Amino acid sequence: MAPPRPIDGTLLKQGAEAHVYKSTFLLPTVPCLIKVRPTKPYRHATLDMRLTKHRCVSEARLLNRCRSMGVLCPAVYFVDEKRGEIIMEWIEGPSVRDFLHSHLDGASDPDKEQNSIDVQLDSLMEAIGQTIGKLHDIDIIHGDLTTSNIMLKRRGNSGSMPEAQQTGPALAITEESFSDFDVVLIDFGLGQVSNSDEDKAVDLYVLERAFLSTHPRATRLFNIILDSYKRNCLGSAVVLRRLQEVRLRGRKKSMIG
Ligand SMILES: Nc1ncnc2c1ncn2[C@@H]1O[C@H](COP(=O)(O)OP(=O)(O)O)[C@@H](O)[C@H]1O
Ligand SMILES: [Mg+2]
The missing domain is CATH 1.10.510.10 (Transferase(Phosphotransferase) domain 1)
Incomplete structure (x- = not known):
């Protein structure tokens, strides 16, 4: 597993499965959301890496599949499966x-x-x-x-x-x-x-x-x-x-x- 990198952004939520940050992508005027799956120290390292990678790739694939089929969801900008990171479009609006x-x-x-x-x-x-x-x-x-x-x-x-x-x-x-x-x-x-x-x-x-x-x-x-x-x-x-x-x-x- 690649070591976690310091994220330049505002931490919005620190859940059990993911840490979510608001940041910008490429340009300071383009907001994005970074979703990072942190490593779980209690899990076997190899298993942890596989699971993190799998979940990260699976989420990004589902987002892409939705978008290509006309279901609105955030666009995926970048996936770093080794770090368990997805960078995606920032959705401006309330839940x-x-x-x-x-x-x-x-x-x-x-x-x-x-x-x-x-x-x-x-x-x-x-x-x-x-x-x-x-x-x-x-x-x-x-x-x-x-x-x-x-x-x-x-x-x-x-x-x-x-x-x-x-x-x-x-x-x-x-x-x-x-x-x-x-x-x-x-x-x-x-x-x-x-x-x-x-x-x-x-x-x-x-x-x-x-x-x-x-x-x-x-x-x-x-x-x-x-x-x-x-x-x-x-x-x-x-x-x-x-x-x-x-x-x-x-x-x-x-x-x-
Ligand atoms: N693409 C996005 N744009 C804006 N806010 C987002 C986006 N994705 C997530 N969020 C905010 O971050 C929160 C946590 O993200 P989410 O993907 O739901 O992770 P979790 O698995 O921790 O619930 C969401 O409830 C929402 O408020
Ligand atoms: Mg959620």
Whole structure:
């Protein structure tokens, strides 16, 4: 395994599987994200190297496959499999998680035109259902479909941005129409290529759990996602039937403890 290099960037997240930095790529005006899989000292060195390499290459391949098939995700700029590093396009925008919090929590604000926000939220959920439908139609299982791993990117954003914006607070979508945003999937670290209906159903189940735990009002929104998935994914009928079984298993499991 190549020794880790010092990363010139801001550490955003130090998870068990990956450290994630915001940095720039080639030009100071092009922001990027560097995802590094750190070595695990408790693992056998050769095994650790193989696993790190495998996961890094697998994630980069899935990202490339998605993009080439029209599912929006970050472009891969550079992969250093020996160091377990992926350098990718920086997605400027909030995660669906932050987005739902800011918009659903503000729901009681009488100054907001709630009806128009609701209609726009619905169309955003439609777009998420469509994206996941497309992903499953090309036989990619995301593996960790949470609301943090779905981002909203401002349309027409080439990736570079004015200096002042780079250090600004996390984006909240305020005045603009939600339809100015694209749904972008990130974090394919647990993803795989599979045509199994069971795998696809589990993907949806993970998202369902994430939605319901993100916000109490999100139940209605998740149903719009499923409805859109049903209309936009060729194999949806079988997957949605399977989802019922996965839910039952999940319930039994939580009853047993
Ligand atoms: N391409 C990207 N552009 C902007 N932010 C990103 C990007 N990829 C990841 N992030 C941010 O970093 C966080 C962690 O990255 P992620 O790939 O999800 O790793 P983990 O496996 O640790 O969840 C994400 O939740 C998101 O906030
Ligand atoms: Mg993640």
